[in-house]
Amino acid sequence: MRDFEGEVIKNEHITKDFFIIEFRLQKPIYAIEPGQFVMVKIPDERVFLRRPFSIYDCNKNSLSIMYRIKGEGTHYLSKTPKGIKTQILGPLGKGFNINFEDHLKPVIIAGGIGIAGVHLLIKKIKKTPDIFYGCSDEKEVKLIEDLKAKHVYIATMDGSFGFKGDVISLFERHLKHYQSSICIYACGPEAMFKSLKEKIKPEIKCEVLLEERMACGMGLCFGCVKKTLDEKEPYKRVCKEGPVFDIWQISL
Amino acid sequence: MRDFEGEVIKNEHITKDFFIIEFRLQKPIYAIEPGQFVMVKIPDERVFLRRPFSIYDCNKNSLSIMYRIKGEGTHYLSKTPKGIKTQILGPLGKGFNINFEDHLKPVIIAGGIGIAGVHLLIKKIKKTPDIFYGCSDEKEVKLIEDLKAKHVYIATMDGSFGFKGDVISLFERHLKHYQSSICIYACGPEAMFKSLKEKIKPEIKCEVLLEERMACGMGLCFGCVKKTLDEKEPYKRVCKEGPVFDIWQISL
Amino acid sequence: MADLTVELFGKTLKNPVMNASGTMGYGVEMEPLWDIKNMGAYVTKGLSLKPHHGNPPPRIWEERHGMINSIGLHNIGIDAFFNNFMPFFEKKELPVIINFFGFSEEEYIECARQIKPHRLIVCLEANLSCPNIKAGGISFGKEPENVYRLVKKIKSVTEIPVIAKLTPEVKNISDIAMAAYDAGADGLTLINTIPGIYVDIDNKNIPIKGGLSGPFLKPIALKAIKECSERVPIPIIGVGGIMDWKDAVAFFMAGARAVQVGTATFVDPFTIPKIIENIGEFINSKGYSSIKDIIGVVNT
Amino acid sequence: MADLTVELFGKTLKNPVMNASGTMGYGVEMEPLWDIKNMGAYVTKGLSLKPHHGNPPPRIWEERHGMINSIGLHNIGIDAFFNNFMPFFEKKELPVIINFFGFSEEEYIECARQIKPHRLIVCLEANLSCPNIKAGGISFGKEPENVYRLVKKIKSVTEIPVIAKLTPEVKNISDIAMAAYDAGADGLTLINTIPGIYVDIDNKNIPIKGGLSGPFLKPIALKAIKECSERVPIPIIGVGGIMDWKDAVAFFMAGARAVQVGTATFVDPFTIPKIIENIGEFINSKGYSSIKDIIGVVNT
Ligand SMILES: Cc1cc2nc3c(=O)[nH]c(=O)nc-3n(C[C@H](O)[C@H](O)[C@H](O)COP(=O)(O)OP(=O)(O)OC[C@H]3O[C@@H](n4cnc5c(N)ncnc54)[C@H](O)[C@@H]3O)c2cc1C
């Protein structure tokens, strides 16, 4: 973990309100686990706290983020021109555990901007995963353009591309073929996790990437907790004990 | 008075920490009295209140300000690039009374950045004035470069140009020749006014441009007062009843 | 068009947006920019029985995203106000709220007594943050008992509705609200500035001790409004840190029947007309028919 | 090099800069970035007799240039703290201030009693903003009498110096300071967060009720420090809105013997080491020999 100075070298509109921003880091960054994130100082004085974003992609000297405009912070981020420098704290948190047993087939499920959280995982995972991607419409399919080579099942809510409906319903159709020999990695809205948890058997390994409002991103403030089933210490810090959690250990 | 949108078309460094910034106004501005000022929204979110500046120069569709870097606001102003738009409220306050009696000779006294407050006066006054300008050194003489054609007496504190000493001492040397047939317009630090007031006889008409911290600039907050000799209502608003006051009516 | 009217003490205001006391001079100063009769009501600068000269400069200081003021209640006194400025509001038919204060109980009471009912006067707004000179300069608004006694006495000398404007520098603002209500206050204005100081590290001095205003007051004002509206069944006027229409909407939803805008006017003198326009659009766009539909709707 | 050491209750701290309670986890979390033994002391997260789970999320909300938190005093309890984390501070030889609280007087007292003196423990910092569950949730720190009683009892069960950390949501903070002093408090920490709420106008709800922190606290904290230091002759630790070394210097000049930095650490995790470095430079550049030369030097 380090507080990097990053210079914006690309801030590209992909589709709708989705963007990819890339920073050149003034120092090299090492050893990133897929699922880890960074806290980005939005280069606008109206924004006070930093904002958490998954590491979308990363080389030694550059780091990129895929983001969706949500509120003020991401709005100003989308207006940031090339050449601007800002602070990027990371890598933060505990990423996905990719040392799964050999006989398991990795299945990656992403909803909408959730793809940003598993993108590096898809790149780094040693065994070819099955990918399920759900989004609202055809346009958002653009977010996985660089994954075309891979095997991706696509669901759109409006049916404008692939399966019509949500990604968990699509995944459910394939579930019986897998039996229990899969391990799942998921990133998306909480409703998606809830529905996923209902569909799968407790034997199935499943890790999910959670989001919560954050102040520090590094375990200092205890502001970003989620409730787990751990009775002694139910609230875990998403930024420190997470953002990746075992789906069977969180209370959804 | 209007709240103009102004686009920066020039923001030029003159010397030391002095700048001239020029705005193109999106609507025409009329009827400016020399000595009036504007409240400028500094285009940086770290600055909360607007900042008051004398109107240095003005055409129908453009307005310029000469400023010195003093603190945060003027610092960020100096960093503002061409093309940035901001809000400019004005013209504000009561300017100099230039309808003096025919037999009087106008004398203008400016100390340092105080030249910004009398620049438009020098341009607009009907009778050629004698000008006394005092500053710290040779470099600051650059601030009156465009007045070279006029008759200017110059004092520098370090003696690197013209008279060595403060501008009031220089003015004093000339005072006896004028007898009482002058009217004085002055802009500069309060210490300069104090010393000026000691040197001249109460018959001499003398107007001074005062500065005070301002929030609204238009008479709303009563935050910018100076004490006058009016016993019934001693505190007058610099932004409304001023910024130009009769030196004989203020308590220095 | 959205219905922005609100009722206040039997009077109908054309909309629920006003200036905060002390932030729009005597009203006339805004003339060159926009017509203040577009506001729901004009709130006077704090007035007193006799004129007051206020504090020596500096009276204002910039703070990070806000300001400190120490105007010191500079005003021309009620008589001069009515003589010089009331005709201006009469010409505009603009409802007026008279903000007033005293440095002693007697001054408050005598001031309230001397203000005669007038068709345009909506209410008196008693600024209870004023220091009680006789009691060592502690402000009247800090103790429920003092508030109760003062409001009761004010109520006894005037037929005009009285609202109490409260300081947030208290232990529990809803206790103060309750005391004002028990004493017969017809409404509340929440909140006044929070006391603070500036330390100048270059000059090693304190150039200003005064009241903080600006956006950071908002969460504190909202809390006060929410808590007081739960305990006290009289109209609340919300003030503190409103910078735009979204802030104003938050105040209405928290329980304010009207809002006042202060410091924001210094940053942008058109803040008030913009808020009026934008809350109208908000009401329309959300399918409400009236501003009344959003007052106090927040769930807890 | 400038002398930045300060004395606190007989211990010499290498400099007067600490974290604010609850804003640096259990200390260990900062390890990857910088060595916290460079601070004057580490202040613990608020600890209690038993572990507390704290509030459900959301626990934080951004405000204009600040934040609201409602962590709800989530902590592992004093026993676990001493077992799991004290060895870490021992290894670093870093002085520790134990911030603690209770939801009843008994909890405070029992907690204080169970904390054994330790060469690294500088003092106990009693967080008096905690709600008294038995008294309807009003915080202990609001009434001089309650503060007096509680501090007196805490003092009677421990040999460790005790400082009272006060809430600004009171009528007159120096009255509270006086009560703490009368009861034997060895120092004061000023100030805790100010209560506020956020109103979400899209969802028409209040997602968070909590404590405001960040730069807008500064003028309020400075006022508290100035006023309390004039009445109470015990060391004051200043906290509230310090974002950089200039803010810290203002706190020292107003009368703080040490400062704590909270929210700023979230914005820039290196705020504390930067402040330490820069106040050293300030002391040098102004020709002072020691930080002690600027404590309380402000004229009024
Ligand atoms: C571990 C983690 C990884 C994330 N990865 C990505 C990503 O790769 N791409 C992406 O677009 N978004 C991601 N998010 C969500 C992203 O942080 C929020 O969308 C963003 O903070 C919104 O900021 P804003 O100022 O635009 O929104 P506002 O609503 O104006 O923000 C106000 C406050 O709420 C917080 N907030 C609002 N929504 C969220 C949220 N969903 N999660 C956390 N905090 C929130 C903000 O951080 C801020 O403090 C991630 C969140 C977490 C916790």
Ligand SMILES: Cc1cc2nc3c(=O)[nH]c(=O)nc-3n(C[C@H](O)[C@H](O)[C@H](O)COP(=O)(O)OP(=O)(O)OC[C@H]3O[C@@H](n4cnc5c(N)ncnc54)[C@H](O)[C@@H]3O)c2cc1C
């Ligand atoms: C009527 C009038 C005309 C002026 N004309 C000019 C001009 O033409 N050129 C020029 O360079 N300066 C002029 N000034 C002074 C100028 O307003 C200040 O230098 C400027 O506001 C400093 O802002 P800052 O943020 O850089 O300084 P900071 O010290 O960071 O400002 C902090 C606060 O103090 C106020 N302040 C600080 N110094 C002054 C001051 N001398 N007068 C008023 N407020 C002050 C600021 O407005 C701000 O609110 C004028 C002031 C007035 C009142």
Ligand SMILES: Cc1cc2nc3c(=O)[nH]c(=O)nc-3n(C[C@H](O)[C@H](O)[C@H](O)COP(=O)(O)O)c2cc1C
């Ligand atoms: C310059 C100034 C003068 C004020 N004068 C008064 C006053 O005379 N009487 C009063 O009750 N409040 C006065 N206030 C307080 C405001 O009415 C208002 O309660 C406070 O500023 C918070 O609102 P804001 O954040 O929108 O400014 C004054 C505030 C300012 C900034």
Ligand SMILES: Cc1cc2nc3c(=O)[nH]c(=O)nc-3n(C[C@H](O)[C@H](O)[C@H](O)COP(=O)(O)O)c2cc1C
């Ligand atoms: C996330 C968070 C947690 C806090 N927890 C505690 C606590 O446990 N005990 C306490 O006395 N103060 C606590 N505080 C208050 C801080 O110690 C400090 O008094 C306050 O935040 C003001 O300082 P700042 O503006 O520098 O943050 C907390 C503040 C924050 C932001």
Ligand code: FES
């Ligand atoms: S964001 Fe501070 S602990 Fe997680």
Ligand code: FES
């Ligand atoms: S600056 Fe507000 S009255 Fe002059």
